[in-house]
Amino acid sequence: MSGHHPTPAQLRRWRRHLADERAEATVYRDLAGRREGEEREILLALADAEDRHAAHWEELLGDEVGAPRRGDVRFRVLAWLARHFGWVFVLALAQRAEARATYDADADATPAMAADERIHAEVVRALATRGRNRLAGSFRAAVFGANDGLVSNLALVIGVAAAGATSSTVLLTGLAGLLAGALSMGAGEYISVRSQRELLAASNPAPEAATALTHLDVDANELALVYRARGMAPDEAQERADAVLADLTGPSREFTERHDDQHEAVGTDVGASLASFCFFASGAAIPVLPFLFGMTNGAALLVALLAVGAALLLTGAVVGVISGGPPVRRALRQLAIGAGAAGITHLLGTLFGATLG
Known part of the structure; x- marks a missing residue:
């Protein structure tokens, strides 16, 4: 405990730490309420550890503890997500939150608290990995399907439009690309996952x-x-x-x-196939919708570009969160890939249109 009266800045920092620790404990308890067995016990143990950290800041504050404060916005968001959404998504966010812990640089935190936070990040990483393995097969198929649908059909639509095709031709081409691509993705995913599962079965x-x-x-x-x-x-x-x-x-x-965990990570052939088909079709539908609603080439292409760009940012951010990576960087990467594909096909479509014309 400090040997002198704390400064206003110290009091603010201690109160912020106290609020954050309480909020983290709430997140882990909310998550524990959705789990059973060992995972529930681990999450409750993490919540107890956060309570111990909160007690440290309460002791330092003493009579200056003040009224209860709300934790950092990221912990409030995590608490809300923990009550309403899948636990893998929340754990992935919690992993990033734990990794950003600042107790190493805080002289008022004990070395044990700083060590706890580093270990908490690894505990949460391990729990998140369990969850990722459970949804890896279908999730991978869904994400790849959605992104392939978005990028490939946008490129197809832009290329055909740049070649001088009419709006009805662009629409027909986009719908054909949607159906053909979704069927191809679904069939390919079924064969791929089926082959992986057969290989694992032969190795058991x-x-x-x-x-x-x-x-x-x-x-x-x-x-x-x-x-x-x-x-x-x-x-x-x-x-x-x-x-x-x-x-x-x-x-x-x-x-x-037997390697059941590997089978779990691969996913089921039918589940992966359906996820790939449905998400490819959903992604591929976005650049077609403006033409389907009767918009002309110029306006339709602009709307398609904006809609696909927003969708790519969203899927990239989700992949980043689930994988434990930086969501903004992953989102921008997805957008850059889509923009590159669209730009190349627009250039090729323009060249072919000029040549054929």
């Missing part, structure tokens, strides 16, 4: 192999060859095999352990 240990363990020659211990084939060093493989054969009460589960 056969359940029947566990029945052979009790009949193995203990001296030869060929089980060690299995572990060596899985990448273990000879000594480590021999030690693992000896341990398995020494206790056959529960080795079959370990020996035939």
Whole structure:
């Protein structure tokens, strides 16, 4: 505790820290209310840690604690999202919030508090990774589908329009591109995910192999060859095999352990296919809508460009948040890619139109 009367600036900073810690604890408790088992326990433990940090600032403030304050806007947003939306999205944001913790540079925070915040970021990262793995397959298909639909159909529409086609021709071309692209994306995603799942299934240990363990020659211990084939060093493989054969009460589960987490990350073939089809079609519809509503080429293209640009910014930001990356940078990257594709096809369409004309 400070040996002198705190300055107004210190009091403001302590009160801000207190409000933020209380808000973070609320976020974790709201998230815990949506989970069960181990994940719930971990989130409640994080909330308890934030309460301990809040108690530190309360002690420093003493009689100067003042009326309860609202936490930083990012924590208020997180608390609202935790009550209304998916927990993976919220955890990804919480991960970034924890990573921006400033206790390392605050002389009034204890070293233990600064260390806690660094570890909290890793705990939240691990929890967010669990959630990402659960939605990775369908989410990847949805994001790629939406972006491909936005960029490819915008480029197609702009290229055809730049070549001098009428609005009705541009509309027909855009609708054809939407349908063809969505069907192609859906079929391709189904084949891709199906092949990945079949490959993983072929790589999983056969359940029947566990029945052979009790009949193995203990001296030869060929089980060690299995572990060596899985990448273990000879000594480590021999030690693992000896341990398995020494206790056959529960080795079959370990020996035939399957990679369900990998299947979870890949997703289901039908789910990924439908997500890819639907989101490609949704994205591809945006540059077509102005023509569908009867707008002429110039005005329709301007509206299409603005709408697709906003959609690319949104999808890029969502990808950034979910992946734990900077959302603004990802959003601008998506916009730049779309603008580049549109610019190239406009140039080519203009050249082809002039040549054909």
